[in-house]
Structures are given as structure tokens and as C-alpha cells.
Amino acid sequence: MVGAGNLAWHLGSALKNAGYEIEKIWGRTPENTRKLAEFLTSDFTLDIKEIPDSADFYFILVPDRRIQDFVHSIPNKNRFLIHCSGATALKVLEGGTDHYGVLYPVQSFSKELELNFSQIPLLIEANNPENLIRLTELASSLSEFTYEMSSENRVLVHLAAVFANNFTNHLIGIGEALLEEKEISPQLLFPLIAETVRKVFTLGPGPAQTGPALRNDQITMDKHLELLKNKPGLLNLYKELSQNIIHSVNNGC
């Protein structure tokens, strides 16, 4: 494993549970790398030249823009090289080994929170049909939900995940911050947040939509805009989101 971040913790743990041995971990920061190696009972190194040439699979688990830098660090052209990035094409792995692929888990990982890896959808792609079979075997030992997906579609899933996770999390944060500013407990919103997701899963987001923008209730929206008048960023965001909801009602998404 090249990298010792959040995903390395979760993937490493899932690999170990599936019976794989993590031979060695390369990391940039001594403390994190050592901790992860302890957790996975693996060796570790801070020197990329010390990557062993004997592993079956090499996972590159570094930030997207750095993936390509490690393609030529794998010391054996017969080894299988894998990256796990949603927004990065398969082809960045070209030029190193003859065997490469992508295994993208559609999930948001934090070191602090345990996850049931077997329930995470894994999107896989490989550079030829034989390697796709090998990668499918590997992925199936980690999760019940594995799907073949092209680089082109994978980045779309990544974009959809940004809307469904990054942006929604940010908006919930805005809601909580608005309350905290007036010393109102953000926990007031918790039952509503839980219900939001239950409605998405049971009714779907279309029928679940409610609120002033959906009803084009300008009186209520004006009251909200008045509360945001000294927060230009939030004011714009409120207008843009409301406009987009009104537009969706009239034209579909």
C-alpha cells in the first residue's frame, strides 16, 4: 500500500479481514505510517525505493494529482497496480506495469468511524479482460456490491457523490451554524435530518421535496433572505438553490 490516509486504514482493514497480508506500507509521515502498520501488522517504510517487488497487488492511495508520480515506483512489471480514485482515469496508470486497474469505493471515509466495507459499492475497471477478472475476484472478497464501470462514468458517479455527500454535509453545517450563532442547539435539526434521508430512501428525493422554493412562496423566501442580508455568501447560495428548485419544478432537473 502506497499511502497511509483514511482510505488506506479502511481498505487495509478490509483486505486483512478478507485474508490478504499487507506486506508493506509506504507513507509520507512517520507517525501515521507507523500507526497504520501496527494496526495492520505490516512492515512500513518512508523510502519509496524500499517497496518490495513480491506483492500481488499494489494500491496507490495518495491524493489524485500525485497518483501518476508513483506509477514507475512499482519495481516489477508483472505486478498489479491499482488506484482508488473516483475522478481519475484508468489511463494515468499506463507506462509502469502491464497489469493495472481501478477500484473506487463509493463512500466517504474517516479514520475515527468504523465502516462495514462489505456494504460499500466498489466500481472497478482494468486494462484488459483477464485483469478485470482478477480485480473482480479481489473486489468481491471485500464487498457484496462490485460493478464494472468505465473511467468516463466513474467520474460522473464521483460528481454525483459530491452533490449527495460533500454539498449536503456543507448545507447541514450552514443550518447548524445559523442556530449556534444565536445559541440555539443544532440538535433541534437532528430528527429533521434523519427524516430527510428516510424520505429519500422511501419516497425518493422528487416526492420528498418540500419547502418555500417548491411552493414558490416568495413571502417566506423574503423573510429568509432578510435574515441572510449580512451574509452575502449564504444569501447567494440561498437564492441559487431556491432558483434551481423552482427551475426543477418547471423543467425537470
Next chain:
Amino acid sequence: MVGAGNLAWHLGSALKNAGYEIEKIWGRTPENTRKLAEFLTSDFTLDIKEIPDSADFYFILVPDRRIQDFVHSIPNKNRFLIHCSGATALKVLEGGTDHYGVLYPVQSFSKELELNFSQIPLLIEANNPENLIRLTELASSLSEFTYEMSSENRVLVHLAAVFANNFTNHLIGIGEALLEEKEISPQLLFPLIAETVRKVFTLGPGPAQTGPALRNDQITMDKHLELLKNKPGLLNLYKELSQNIIHSVNNGC
């Protein structure tokens, strides 16, 4: 109960479970009003003049902009008049009876989905201390979580709820629609959506934030913008949300 919409279904049911009798329901549409009356074993009428003068509490459960129209429809100045709107001030109830208040449930209601009303936060306000005591008694019989809150703060909670529910639901809808357009199952996003909420509840939205905007990862954001280039509404929304996340990182919310 004046009104026979989603909230009337849930509130009526909670009142009945708490031992109250629903004497009569007024509604605009015969079919919905009759169904709700059956469900609550209550009388109903389509003529606002037929509201009885004998009830202890009168709930006005109509759209916000219509609440004021019904203030003078309550035939007895000694009766207790209540509206349930988050964004509407207490004072719209002035001028009819001497006893009035607000009971705002911080939740999103759909007729199709049962809810445990006892877990819904209820924000209450009344026109004098005696009436606040009466309303507190009523609210406490419906929910474990009742809080006194001014009209000024209540509309702020309503605004926060729009961010945490209406807007997040819309963004999840956008994510799902992006996938459906390419015939990719939106269920791919379900574990991620569930985890988003779990992280909000356990870590809080600040530490839970991830994604390209948080990292100011322009390469990934450019890939996403490319995918949205023919969808000007979503393109703007993506830019606005990403900018707002980047700004939050640098300046707080």
C-alpha cells in the same frame, strides 16, 4: 382543526393518541377532508361558518399566507387559537380571540410516512404567560421535546431547516438524476448518503466535510465542471457551493 393537509394528518393523529378529541375539521377539498375526518373519527365541514364554538383549542393548519384570513373565523373570543408555522410570527393571530400561540414542529411531514410525533421538537410561543403554560401542557402531551421560542428565533430555525432538509434533499436529487441520465442506478449513492448523516451526528458537519472543494483541488473540480458544461443551472450551483466551502475553510461559516 382548520386545514386537512399533511400536518393536519400527523398532528391530528398525535392529538388523538394523547387523548384529545378532534371535534371538527374544516377543509377546502371534500375528498381529503372526509378521509382525514374518518381517520380521526371526527366530524368535518367545508363551510368555515360551521366551526363549533365549544372546542378548547383551534389549530389553523393552512398555508402561511392564509393563516390571517382565519383569525376572525373562530366563533368564541375565549378560545385558544394556534398556528403551526415556523416562518410566521405570533402576532398574525392578534385581533380574534384573547388566547393564542404557536406550536411549530421542526419536521417535514408526508401523509404516506408515519412518524413518531413524541420525538419531534416542538417550538412554542404564546401571547401571555398563562397561555404559555396551557400551550406547554398541550405540547408536552404530544412530544418529549418542547421549547419556548420567540417568533424572531423561530423563523431562524425555519431557515436552518430549509438548508438542512429542503436544500439537501434537492442536492441528493441532483446526484441521483445525474446517474439516472446515464442509466446508472442511484442506489449506488445510498450507503454514502446514510454515512453522510451518521457522520453529521457523530463527528459534526465541520470535521465530516471532505471533497475537492475542501482540498481546493482545482483539477478535480475542473473535471466536474466539464461534465456540467451543458447544464448551466447545475454549473452555477456547483461553483457557488464549492466557493462557499472554500470560503468557509478560510473564514469560518
